[in-house]
Amino acid sequence: MISRVEETKQPGRIRRLSEDLVNKIAAGEVVERPASIVKELVENALDAGARQVVVEIEHGGKSLIRVRDDGCGMSRDDAVLSVERHATSKIAALDDLERVATHGFRGEALPSIASVCALVLTTREEGATAGTEVAVHHGRMAHVRDTAHPRGTTVEARDLFNAVPARRKFLRADATEAAHVAEAITVAATSRPETGFRMTSGGRIVVEAPATRDLAQRLYQLFGDDVLMDLAPLEWSGASLRVSGFVSRPDRPAPARPAIRLFVNGRPVRDRMLAKAATDAYRGAGVSNPRPVAFVFIEIPPHAVDVNVHPAKTEVRFADMRAVFGGVERAVMQALSATSRETAPAPFVESVAEPGTPYRVTPGWAQRDIVFAGGAPGDGEGSAVSRGVSFSASDAEPELASDDRIVVLGQHRHTYIVASDGEDLLLVDQHTAHERVRFETLVAQFETRSVETQRLIEPLVLTLPPRLRPLVKEHAAALSDLGFETEDFGGAELRLGSVPALLRGLDPRAAVEGILRDLLDRDADGWIVPPGRERLAATIACHSAVRAGQVLAREAMAAIVRDLARTRHPTMCPHGRPAIVRIPKDDVSRWFGRKGWRRE
Ligand SMILES: Nc1ncnc2c1ncn2[C@@H]1O[C@H](COP(=O)(O)OP(=O)(O)OP(=O)(O)O)[C@@H](O)[C@H]1O
Numbered sequence: 092m093i094s095r096v097e098e099t100k101q102p103g104r105i106r107r108l109s110e111d112l113v114n115k116i117a118a119g120e121v122v123e124r125p126a127s128i129v130k131e132l133v134e135n136a137l138d139a140g141a142r143q144v145v146v147e148i149e150h151g152g153k154s155l156i157r158v159r160d161d162g163c164g165m166s167r168d169d170a171v172l173s174v175e176r177h178a179t180s181k182i183a184a185l186d187d188l189e190r191v192a193t194h195g196f197r198g199e200a201l202p203s204i205a206s207v208c209a210l211v212l213t214t215r216e217e218g219a220t221a222g223t224e225v226a227v228h229h230g231r232m233a234h235v236r237d238t239a240h241p242r243g244t245t246v247e248a249r250d251l252f253n254a255v256p257a258r259r260k261f262l263r264a265d266a267t268e269a270a271h272v273a274e275a276i277t278v279a280a281t282s283r284p285e286t287g288f289r290m291t292s293g294g295r296i297v298v299e300a301p302a303t304r305d306l307a308q309r310l311y312q313l314f315g316d317d318v319l320m321d322l323a324p325l326e327w328s329g330a331s332l333r334v335s336g337f338v339s340r341p342d343r344p345a346p347a348r349p350a351i352r353l354f355v356n357g358r359p360v361r362d363r364m365l366a367k368a369a370t371d372a373y374r375g376a377g378v379s380n381p382r383p384v385a386f387v388f389i390e391i392p393p394h395a396v397d398v399n400v401h402p403a404k405t406e407v408r409f410a411d412m413r414a415v416f417g418g419v420e421r422a423v424m425q426a427l428s429a430t431s432r433e434t435a436p437a438p439f440v441e442s443v444a445e446p447g448t449p450y451r452v453t454p455g456w457a458q459r460d461i462v463f464a465g466g467a468p469g470d471g472e473g474s475a476v477s478r479g480v481s482f483s484a485s486d487a488e489p490e491l492a493s494d495d496r497i498v499v500l501g502q503h504r505h506t507y508i509v510a511s512d513g514e515d516l517l518l519v520d521q522h523t524a525h526e527r528v529r530f531e532t533l534v535a536q537f538e539t540r541s542v543e544t545q546r547l548i549e550p551l552v553l554t555l556p557p558r559l560r561p562l563v564k565e566h567a568a569a570l571s572d573l574g575f576e577t578e579d580f581g582g583a584e585l586r587l588g589s590v591p592a593l594l595r596g597l598d599p600r601a602a603v604e605g606i607l608r609d610l611l612d613r614d615a616d617g618w619i620v621p622p623g624r625e626r627l628a629a630t631i632a633c634h635s636a637v638r639a640g641q642v643l644a645r646e647a648m649a650a651i652v653r654d655l656a657r658t659r660h661p662t663m664c665p666h667g668r669p670a671i672v673r674i675p676k677d678d679v680s681r682w683f684g685r686k687g688w689r690r691e
């Protein structure tokens with residue numbers, strides 16, 4: 092085969108690229124804009140053990156980038172080698188990649204940078220009498236000479252992309268490029284509190300972050316105390332995985348966009364899945380549309396992560412992504428639940444955002460009695476809601492005697508349960524609330540290996556529509572985990588022996604089809620629970636829950652409110668829709684023009 096191709100090939104079409112061109116192409120991957128140069132140079136400084144890194148830029152870095160460090164420096168020979176391609180001191184063999192603890196390992200950054208600017212590297216190592224200056228102009232070595240320099244290294248990159256107009260065209264306004272540089276410094280400084288950072292742009296200080304002991308202090312230096320006050324600590328360890336850092340408290344104002352910064356063994360990385368793990372945890376805690384600020388540090392044995400998957404080293408691959416995903420999600424969930432315990436105020440429903448948006452329910456709720464207004468068994472004449480009310484002739488509302496109970500007042504439009512806790516009005520969406528209850532019931536049953544099933548009197552043979560057929564196979568394990576006994580005949584037919592007991596009373600045929608259709612048609616955004624078993628549980632819950640528009644007996648309403656209170660995340664259904672909304676008493680007072688409160 093190969094020889095035949097060679098025989099027919101026209102000679103002379105393939106050419107070896109010049110070293111210079113190869114460098115420029117490689118540079119395209121590593122050096123997109125000033126910020127990427129700064130990132131590489133700063134990482135080199137950190138790898139050299141710098142305790143202080145100073146970055147200066149002019150014109151957004153287009154005319155000058157200078158990075159100075161007090162790290163180990165280089166000998167004359169090393170300084171010359173450092174600007175050659177594939178020359179690195181950080182790994183020697185492929186195996187070393189498995190334990191690489193430095194940012195760099197490719198030996199490409201300096202030559203790539205040197206190929207697109209006028210680069211001068213000045214360095215001196217400890218004990219050397221003279222320093223060395225190496226100059227490379229747009230890929231060509233200009234000179235090497237002795238010079239004076241304190242221990243450490245300074246790299247100066249001038250006139251970026253002057254010889255690469257195609258790339259220069261893509262550079263943005265100076266201020267925009269400077270902002271990207273500042274972000275690169277922010278990320279590096281976050282990853283290394285014990286190193287001091289300073290950045291100036293056009294002589295003006297942009298970042299000033301002296302070396303410090305801990306991350307909180309560093310975040311304070313970088314973002315100020317507004318941000319720090321809104322953060323909760325993250326600390327979780329599992330088998331060969333530790334997750335630490337800070338996440339924004341869900342009860343504080345969220346930024347316009349999520350800002351999730353991830354570090355794997357100190358290396359800043361981007362990872363959509365892990366960002367999702369963090370946001371999923373917020374949803375699970377009842378935050379709709381979460382926009383977290385997060386600084387997530389993942390420590391994992393080096394052999395369990397491949398760092399060599401992206402030219403700029405901003406992505407990594409995990410041997411066991413699920414474990415890392417689960418670890419991050421759990422870590423964030425734990426941090427969020429700690430904040431809710433900490434901040435739980437006396438009223439049991441607490442505002443998490445603007446009025447009118449969903450509210451978080453604090454755990455105290457579950458301990459309360461739930462009763463009916465008027466006519467509930469044993470409640471006698473006086474309705475619970477009127478108890479403790481004293482009437483006053485004043486403009487202010489009378490204060491209610493504190494009553495630990497939740498009073499179900501009735502049903503609104505056969506869709507919402509209206510209740511009062513003696514302070515605020517509560518509106519509970521009967522479907523989403525019941526869905527949450529049933530979801531958690533089913534998951535708990537599975538976790539304790541006690542899923543209740545309903546055996547069908549006679550196995551049912553279903554003919555599924557073609558588009559739903561592959562789902563049975565795909566979800567076979569989850570279906571059986573949750574109480575479906577199925578036998579796929581391989582063709583159009585499916586034999587059903589039992590269904591989850593939660594579906595009791597429903598037409599099993601319609602229920603199974605409906606559940607499969609939901610799994611297929613609801614897009615990925617329509618869920619706050621992970622795919623797989625949990626999503627199937629959510630779908631079963633949805634199909635088995637009471638519907639909007641269904642008339643409910645008072646006992647049923649009380650049961651839903653009571654059971655909702657006992658769930659782990661009472662504010663949301665598994666699709667992320669609110670289950671309960673609180674109308675604060677002060678809003679009600681305002682609507683009625685009652686300004687203040689007065690005790691009788
Ligand atoms: N600031 C510095 N202080 C001391 N040595 C440095 C510094 N910058 C670079 N070096 C040396 O020069 C070598 C080449 O640097 P370069 O950034 O090109 O490659 P690398 O860091 O090894 O790998 P990568 O291309 O992944 O960054 C390094 O391995 C290191 O030995």
Ligand SMILES: [Mg+2]
Binds near residue numbers: 201
């Ligand atoms: Mg490097």
